[in-house]
Amino acid sequence: MSDKVYVNIFEFEDEAKKNLTNNSYTYYRSGANGEHTLRDNIDAYARIKMNPYVCAGLKDIDLSTTVLGQKLNIPIGIAPTAMHRMATPRGELTTVTAAKKVGTIYTLSSLATTNMEDVAKEQPDALRWFQLYIAKDRKITEVMVREAERLGYRAIAVTVDAPYLGIREGDERNKFTLPSHLKLEILESFKKEFAVKGKGGSGLFEMFKDQIDPAMSWEDIKWLKSFTKLPVILKGIQNGEDALRAAQLGVHIWVTNHGGRQLDTVRSTIDMLPEVMHAIKDYRNTVEVYVDGGIRRGTDVLKCLALGAKCVFIGRPLLFSLAAEGEQGVLKMFQLFEKEMKVAMMLLGAGKISDLGLKHLVKATIPVSNL
Numbered sequence: 001m002s003d004k005v006y007v008n009i010f011e012f013e014d015e016a017k018k019n020l021t022n023n024s025y026t027y028y029r030s031g032a033n034g035e036h037t038l039r040d041n042i043d044a045y046a047r048i049k050m051n052p053y054v055c056a057g058l059k060d061i062d063l064s065t066t067v068l069g070q071k072l073n074i075p076i077g078i079a080p081t082a083m084h085r086m087a088t089p090r091g092e093l094t095t096v097t098a099a100k101k102v103g104t105i106y107t108l109s110s111l112a113t114t115n116m117e118d119v120a121k122e123q124p125d126a127l128r129w130f131q132l133y134i135a136k137d138r139k140i141t142e143v144m145v146r147e148a149e150r151l152g153y154r155a156i157a158v159t160v161d162a163p164y165l166g167i168r169e170g171d172e173r174n175k176f177t178l179p180s181h182l183k184l185e186i187l188e189s190f191k192k193e194f195a196v197k198g199k200g201g202s203g204l205f206e207m208f209k210d211q212i213d214p215a216m217s218w219e220d221i222k223w224l225k226s227f228t229k230l231p232v233i234l235k236g237i238q239n240g241e242d243a244l245r246a247a248q249l250g251v252h253i254w255v256t257n258h259g260g261r262q263l264d265t266v267r268s269t270i271d272m273l274p275e276v277m278h279a280i281k282d283y284r285n286t287v288e289v290y291v292d293g294g295i296r297r298g299t300d301v302l303k304c305l306a307l308g309a310k311c312v313f314i315g316r317p318l319l320f321s322l323a324a325e326g327e328q329g330v331l332k333m334f335q336l337f338e339k340e341m342k343v344a345m346m347l348l349g350a351g352k353i354s355d356l357g358l359k360h361l362v363k364a365t366i367p368v369s370n371l
């Protein structure tokens with residue numbers, strides 16, 4: 001076990017870089033095109049100012065919360081990210097074990113390098129969600145969802161911001177493909193054509209274009225809801241109109257721009273969140289809203305929750321801490337978030353998650369004022 005101390009979340013990336021190939025590091029790090037949204041996801045948090053209350057009489061801070069009826073020890077879940085075996089030998093098995101120890105959600109990516117069943121067997125009691133891409137072959141999509149149900153995954157997060165994969169220039173340059181000893185175990189176990197092969201540019205981009213359905217529509221969401229008994233979450237909602245449409249269909253909402261990896265120059269996610277919360281105000285008792293993108297500080301988490309998100313998710317901090325030190329790295333990363341959140345909540349005058357609200361933010365610095 002390494003005794004290396006990390007003083008902020010960004011430092012895991014430096015350590016990870018030492019352990020990753022250039023191909024893998026670039027894949028994990030990159031955003032789409034000019035990477036404006038990738039940068040803005042992080043920078044936007046500093047534009048929103050906090051409003052602390054003093055003499056709050058707090059002795060301790062409680063970070064626990066409830067998501068879809070399940071208790072989390074910390075309101076930070078693990079977003080679906082592809083190919084964890086590029087980061088650490090046991091890949092997704094290490095991630096699910098860390099998630100269980102932390103007491104939070106692990107969303108298993110469809111593009112995982114470990115199959116669904118092995119992840120389930122490794123930690124049957126972990127709070128596991130499954131992330132779905134809708135394939136051109138709907139029968140395969142249906143079988144995948146039924147398999148997730150059978151294996152005890154507790155929700156389906158269907159990614160709706162990726163009819164095509166965004167253009168990540170580093171991956172094009174590197175002709176990104178999986179290392180030869182790895183496979184997209186989940187997808188390939190359903191259909192061998194899901195294999196990622198090195199082609200002219202990014203092999204992943206090409207596979208995606210061949211197999212994933214760009215023509216997916218709201219009808220597909222209705223179809224998905226018609227046969228699964230699991231809660232459905234739309235991952236990729238980016239404005240109030242789509243959020244309202246999702247809420248009207250009775251699905252939950254995950255505000256994300258895919259970590260700045262899809263359409264470049266869209267807003268940062270914290271800039272989208274107020275509009276989404278306003279649009280679904282009549283559905284707040286039944287629809288949960290989550291958010292990810294650029295969350296690197298305890299105060300980032302608090303800002304999302306103060307605006308009404310039920311919990312947040314992290315992508316790259318998980319990948320980089322996993323690549324830095326495996327399970328130990330992930331635990332250290334969560335401890336750092338915990339520490340930063342507890343200090344910030346003490347200074348803000350909020351003792352528990354449900355205490356957080358709009359009063360803790362300076363209204364003039366929130367992008368939409370009609371909250």
Ligand SMILES: Cc1cc2nc3c(=O)[nH]c(=O)nc-3n(C[C@H](O)[C@H](O)[C@H](O)COP(=O)(O)O)c2cc1C
Nearest residue numbers: 028079080081082109159258259293294314315316
């Ligand atoms: C390397 C990488 C792979 C990803 N793979 C997936 C995926 O397979 N499915 C998906 O829905 N989102 C995927 N995402 C997006 C994440 O779920 C999440 O939205 C994003 O990483 C959050 O931003 P952050 O990395 O700044 O925390 C991926 C992101 C990264 C960085």
